[in-house]
Amino acid sequence: MSEEKPKLLVVEDDPGLQAQLKWAWEDFDVVIAGNRAEALAALRSDAPDVVTLDLGLPPDPDGTSEGMAVLDEIMALKPATKVIVASGHGARESALQAVARGAYDFYQKPVDIDALGLIVRRALQLARIEEENRKLAAKAGKEERVLGSLVTGAPEMIKVARTIERVANTSVSVMLLGASGTGKELLARGLHDASDRAGGAFVAINCAAIPENLLESELFGHEKGAFTGAVKTTEGKIEQAEGGTLFLDEVGDIPLQLQVKLLRFLQERVIERIGSRKSIAVDTRVVCATHQDLEAMIADGRFREDLYYRLAEIVVKIPTLAERPGDATLLAKVFLGRFAQEMNPAVRGFAPDALAAIDAWGWPGNVRELENRVKRAVIMADGKLVSALDLDLSEPDGEEASALNLKSAREMADRKIIRHALARSEGNISSTAKLLGISRPTLYDLLKQYDLHA
Ligand SMILES: Nc1ncnc2c1ncn2[C@@H]1O[C@H](COP(=O)(O)OP(=O)(O)OP(=O)(O)O)[C@@H](O)[C@H]1O
Ligand SMILES: [Mg+2]
CATH class of the missing domain: 3.40.50.300 (P-loop containing nucleotide triphosphate hydrolases)
Incomplete structure (x- = not known):
């Protein structure tokens, strides 16, 4: 991305001054607004760091009420914006009042472009430093909350x-x-x-x-x-x-x-x-x-x-959950802890057959399915431990029975065992192959054949 020019919003109703200010800045991308509505629209769409604001805007060009209203809205919407107000001759009073309401600085009309330039650049510099600090502070304070509810070891x-x-x-x-x-x-x-x-x-x-x-x-x-x-x-x-x-x-x-x-x-x-x-x-x-x-x-x-x-x-x-070896059992334990506390504090953990079944299951509905099954199991569990039956995961038998021929039954068993081995060895191909007692090339072939991923 190329370095973008900083945005300067000029809120000014006098067309002559608009033109003068528009072309006075080479190093800024200048946006002009002639009234309150245009100013606020530009504030939203262009997010300028710095604004110069004429306090005498229609419908009150000789007073300051409209300009102050714009200032208040800028401060409410984007309080970090640096607003520099223009005060008419002898209107120092209102300029100071504007500063009290959040303006960064003011300048005296008629405008001296060089003097205003200094104020604008200083304001921009300050805006940048403040933004940098905000980002750093946010990073430092948020490390723990960042994606804080995500559970994974994969x-x-x-x-x-x-x-x-x-x-x-x-x-x-x-x-x-x-x-x-x-x-x-x-x-x-x-x-x-x-x-x-x-x-x-x-x-x-x-x-x-x-x-x-x-x-x-x-x-x-x-x-x-x-x-x-x-x-x-x-x-x-x-x-x-x-x-x-x-x-x-x-x-x-x-x-x-x-x-x-x-x-x-x-x-x-x-x-x-x-x-x-x-x-x-x-x-x-x-x-x-x-x-x-x-x-x-x-x-x-x-x-x-x-x-x-x-x-x-x-x-x-x-x-998918199946592509994150080890995560199913990890998440299941986290969900169990959560739901037990909420709904059935007697439940303490999973029975070994339950963990094996969780590990072996394909989880077509991913984490949502896992969450739902664990929730239901926690509610249904009689004792301290949630069993495979509670999880409704003990049907591999049914699945196998429905496989009418030997070939598909064997494929199903292969898949299941390979997935187990992958989970246990955290996706490492060599250890998976060793666990299964086959060579690495054979394992690769099987993974490809069954569309499994390490
Ligand atoms: N890694 C994770 N750690 C903890 N909780 C998770 C994780 N992934 C998903 N969940 C929980 O699982 C449930 C489903 O997640 P989510 O709604 O974000 O998925 P999704 O991809 O938007 O699903 P869907 O396609 O069904 O809308 C939510 O309750 C979510 O909090
Ligand atoms: Mg969703």
Whole structure:
């Protein structure tokens, strides 16, 4: 990424001064606003570090009420912004009042560009130092909370967590790809918590769970009377995520015509509610997830490629539970502890047959399935230990009985034993092969044949 010029927002209603100020700064990217609404829209969309603010704005060009109101709103929305107010001749009083309300400094009109330049650059420098400090403080204080609810001992998953932590404080869009129950939402929340937007809202929307005809309004909001049933003006999820993170779950389920509208938002960062032409700037970090094969959907024309690239600046693939050797038993113990405490304190742990069954199971529903089974087992357990029967995992017999021929029965047994060995040797091929009493090449062949992963 190339070094971007710092943004300077100039709030000034006099067209002559606007022009003069616009071109006075070579090293700034200058944005001009002529009134309160424009100033606040620019604040949201451009996030300037420094603002110069004329206190005499319409509808009160000769007083300071409108300028002060703008100042108050900037301080409420983005308190770290450095605002430099312009005071008219002899209006030192109001300038000082502005500083008391949070302005960084003031300058005297008529404007002396060189003098103002010094103030602006100093303000920018201070803003940068403060931001740096905020980031450092956040990092130092959050080490423990970062992805704090994620339980894993598997290198595959630790790598995923590290990636999430690393991208958290950038603004790149992140796409989480993983089968159902692998922890997509947990990771999306973890990303939000680890980011500098943690103070804002985390707003999740499951695009597959909302009927197509309601999804647009759910995302973009609507004005009162925009359609039958729109009895009051309602903010959409995108707007609700202002200053925070928007999590678009099952993004592959967004219908094509809505994909266009979403793309527009991602490009321009403004939305219009249904039934309104007013553009509303929204500053939010977008994280999305899907279990679908978006590349195949793009090839079939069911998902827009341009939208894909906007959403997937970073793609994080989440391994299935079966691909994280050892994690099933680890997670099971954590869940057991949690649920026992809540629902059945007599339960102390797993019986050995239960742990073996957990280790051997394929977990098609991943962590969600594991969590549900352990919860049910804890509730059902009679004694101190949860058994395989409590977990409803003792049916391999049934599975084997239904295998009508010897070949498929043997395959099933092979799979199970290989998975066991992989889990026990933490995915190490040599030790797995040794455990199984076969050579490494044979193990590789079997892994390939059964589509298993070390
Ligand atoms: N590594 C983990 N450590 C602890 N809890 C986890 C982990 N992964 C998932 N969970 C828990 O498992 C459940 C399912 O996770 P989550 O909802 O994040 O998955 P998902 O991929 O969004 O699933 P779905 O596709 O069903 O929406 C949640 O209760 C979550 O807290
Ligand atoms: Mg989910």
